Amino acid sequence: MKAFEYWFGPYPFYEDSYKLVEVPYLGMEHQSSTTYGNGYQNGYLGRDLSGTGWGLKWDYIIIHESGHEWFANNITYKDMADMWIHEGFTMYSESLFVEYYYGKEAGAEYTKGIRMNISNTSPMIGDYDVNGSGADMYNKGNNMLHTLRQIVNDDEKWHAMLRGLNKEFYHQTVTTKQIEEYIASSLGLKLDAFFDQYLRDIRIPVFEYAIRDGKLSYHWTNCIPGFDMPVKVWIDGKEVILNPTRQTKSEKLETGKTTLTVDSNYYVYNFNTLGDK
Numbered sequence: 204m205k206a207f208e209y210w211f212g213p214y215p216f217y218e219d220s221y222k223l224v225e226v227p228y229l230g231m232e233h234q235s236s237t238t239y240g241n242g243y244q245n246g247y248l249g250r251d252l253s254g255t256g257w258g259l260k261w262d263y264i265i266i267h268e269s270g271h272e273w274f275a276n277n278i279t280y281k282d283m284a285d286m287w288i289h290e291g292f293t294m295y296s297e298s299l300f301v302e303y304y305y306g307k308e309a310g311a312e313y314t315k316g317i318r319m320n321i322s323n324t325s326p327m328i329g330d331y332d333v334n335g336s337g338a339d340m341y342n343k344g345n346n347m348l349h350t351l352r353q354i355v356n357d358d359e360k361w362h363a364m365l366r367g368l369n370k371e372f373y374h375q376t377v378t379t380k381q382i383e384e385y386i387a388s389s390l391g392l393k394l395d396a397f398f399d400q401y402l403r404d405i406r407i408p409v410f411e412y413a414i415r416d417g418k419l420s421y422h423w424t425n426c427i428p429g430f431d432m433p434v435k436v437w438i439d440g441k442e443v444i445l446n447p448t449r450q451t452k453s454e455k456l457e458t459g460k461t462t463l464t465v466d467s468n469y470y471v472y473n474f475n476t477l478g479d480k
C-alpha cells in the first residue's frame with residue numbers, strides 16, 4: 204500500500220476498507236477485497252514469473268491484486284477489449300513495487316525478465332463490442348509502459364502522470380483513447396504511432412543499423428508507417444539519443460567509433476546488418 208500510494212496516489216477505497224479473503228482458487232481483484240489462494244508463499248504459486256529472482260521477494264497475488272485497486276477498480280475499462288488498462292498497468296505496478304523496495308535497476312530487471320512470457324500473436328487491444336479481450340496485455344503492457352518511461356526520461360514527469368491518471372479518472376469507466384490522450388498531454392508528447400504500434404499491432408520494432416567507414420546508418424523496420432520512437436544507444440560507451448524513422452538516416456561518427464549498443468530497457472529488437480563483431 205505504501206509503495207502503490209507513493210506511485211499512484213491515495214488508495215481509492217478508504218471508505219470501503221481493505222480486505223484479504225481466503226478462497227480455494229488462486230486469486231482475483233475486487234473493489235477493496237482481494238481474494239487470495241496463493242498458499243502463503245512468495246512468488247506466483249512459488250514461482251518467479253520474471254526468472255530474475257525479484258519475483259520471489261513478495262507474494263504475487265497480494266501485490267498484483269492490490270495493484271488492481273488503482274487500475275481496474277478505480278480506473279475501469281468500458282469495453283473488455285481495453286483490458287490492458289487493468290492488466291498492463293497492474294503488471295507494471297509489480298515492477299514499481301520492486302523499484303520502491305529494491306531500487307530502480309531491480310524494477311527494470313523484473314520488467315525485462317517477464318518479456319520471455321510475451322507471445323506477440325495477437326494485439327493487446329481486442330475486438331470491441333463482443334466482450335472479448337486482447338492478448339499479451341500483462342507482460343507486454345508492462346514493457347510498453349516501461350519503454351514509454353525511457354522516452355520520457357524524466358521520473359518526476361512520469362510519476363506525476365501515473366498519479367494524475369488516478370485523479371483524473373477517479374472511480375470512472377474509460378476507453379483506451381481517453382487514457383492515451385491523457386498520457387500524451389500529461390507528458391507533452393505525440394504518442395499516436397507509439398500506442399498504435401504496441402497496442403494495435405503484434406510486431407516489435409527492429410532497430411536496424413550498420414557502422415561502415417566511420418558512418419552510422421539506421422532506421423526502424425518491422426513497424427507501422429510513421430513509427431518514429433526515439434531510442435537511447437551507446438556508441439563505444441557514449442550515450443546518444445537517436446531519432447530513427449522508417450527512412451534510413453546516416454551520420455558521421457567520431458573517428459574510431461565502431462560499436463553500438465541499444466538500451467535494453469526499450470522493448471525493441473536490434474539488428475546489426477553487418478553482423479556482430
Ligand SMILES: [Zn+2]
Nearest residue numbers: 267271290293
Ligand atoms: Zn490482474
